[in-house]
Amino acid sequence: AQSVTQPDIHITVSEGASLELRCNYSYGATPYLFWYVQSPGQGLQLLLKYFSGDTLVQGIKGFEAEFKRSQSSFNLRKPSVHWSDAAEYFCAVGYGQNFVFGPGTRLSVLP
Amino acid sequence: DTEVTQTPKHLVMGMTNKKSLKCEQHMGHRAMYWYKQKAKKPPELMFVYSYEKLSINESVPSRFSPECPNSSLLNLHLHALQPEDSALYLCASSPRVAQETQYFGPGTRLLVL
Numbered sequence: 001a002q003s004v005t006q007p008d009i010h011i012t013v014s015e016g017a018s019l020e021l022r023c024n025y026s027y028g029a030t031p032y033l034f035w036y037v038q039s040p041g042q043g044l045q046l047l048l049k050y051f052s053g054d055t056l057v058q059g060i061k062g063f064e065a066e067f068k069r070s071q072s073s074f075n076l077r078k079p080s081v082h083w084s085d086a087a088e089y090f091c092a093v094g095y096g097q098n099f100v101f102g103p104g105t106r107l108s109v110l111p
Numbered sequence: 112d113t114e115v116t117q118t119p120k121h122l123v124m125g126m127t128n129k130k131s132l133k134c135e136q137h138m139g140h141r142a143m144y145w146y147k148q149k150a151k152k153p154p155e156l157m158f159v160y161s162y163e164k165l166s167i168n169e170s171v172p173s174r175f176s177p178e179c180p181n182s183s184l185l186n187l188h189l190h191a192l193q194p195e196d197s198a199l200y201l202c203a204s205s206p207r208v209a210q211e212t213q214y215f216g217p218g219t220r221l222l223v224l
Contacts, residue, residue, distance in 0.1 A: 034212065043115075043201055044154070044215040090153055097167065097208050099144075101153035 002027050004093050004102040012108040013081050021076040021105050023091030032094035033074040035065055036101075039087045047089075050074060061085070083109045114138075115216035117202050123222045126192060132219045134185040134202030142166075142208040143185040145177060146201040148218070154201055160185060161208040192223045 003026045013019055025031060032051050036044040048059025055067040065076045074091060086109045091102040115136045124130050134143065142161050146154035159167035160179040174196075176188040185202055199220050203213040 032211070036215075041199070041218075041220065043117075043217040044203075046212060046214065049212055094209075094211065097159070099156065099213060104151075104153050106151075 002095075002100075004091055004100050006089075006091055006102040006105045008105045009103070010106045010108065012110060014110045015083050016080050019076075019078045019081045019085070019107070021089050021091075021107070023074045023076065023102055025072050025074070025091075025093050027072075027093065027095055029095070030067075030069060033065075033067060034092040034094065035059065035063070035074075035076050036090045036092060037061075037087050038090065038104075044090065047076070081107075081109055083111065085109055115202055115204055115214050117200075117216035117219050119219060120217070121220045121222075123224065124189065124192065125224050126194075128192075129188070129190045131189065132187040132200055132202075132221075134187075134204075134216055135183055136204040136214070137183055138204065138206075138214070139182075140204035140206050140214075141182060142205045142211075143179065144203040144205075144213065145185070145187050146203065148199040148201055158187075159208055166208055189221075192221075194223050197221055197223045 005024045034049045035047040038044045047063050048057050050067045088104050090104045093100050118133045145157040148154045157171045158177045163179045174191050178186040199218045201218045202216040205211040205213045
């Protein structure tokens with residue numbers, strides 16, 4: 001079955017530490033890949049996207065993500081986390097007319 | 112301008128009320144979407160409009176009735192809702208319905224009493 005997984009439900013990091021959020025997908029072909037962030041009670045903000053080309057993509061707020069076809073993964077990274085990065089992060093996949101979100105990873109940041 | 116606006120921000124309604132949610136975008140996008148999001152869950156797709164025509168209805172109960180009056184506006188009419196319909200309702204738009212980036216509004220927080 002086609003799916004998007006985010007193995008970590010909740011991650012806690014200290015401010016200034018590095019961050020990696022995992023995303024795996026299961027589809028026949030390479031779909032379009034996205035990372036969105038959602039602060040409590042807010043809408044979703046696009047962080048970055050991958051359609052084709054360079055497998056390392058840069059996004060807003062210092063985030064980057066790497067597409068690895070062999071692992072069907074699209075992990076999100078940030079070298080130094082800020083307290084304002086605390087939020088819910090959703091990986092999403094677009095294929096055909098469909099757009100599917102992963103279950104999300106909640107990020108907490110310790111001062 | 113990559114802004115999608117939604118009104119109202121908050122809505123409280125009884126189970127016998129009729130209300131409407133409104134979404135607007137001025138990016139020239141021809142696809143618009145309604146999502147429902149419960150707490151601590153990802154958004155769930157409800158409806159997709161493509162070129163002002165309903166393209167996808169994800170088996171949503173008839174008490175939710177979408178409407179796309181023109182390419183910039185999307186409404187969601189609510190009638191006889193149930194308490195379990197309480198959620199954040201998100202609108203999104205994209206250039207076309209085809210894997211493209213979706214831009215989200217801030218949502219309407221709905222409480223059904």
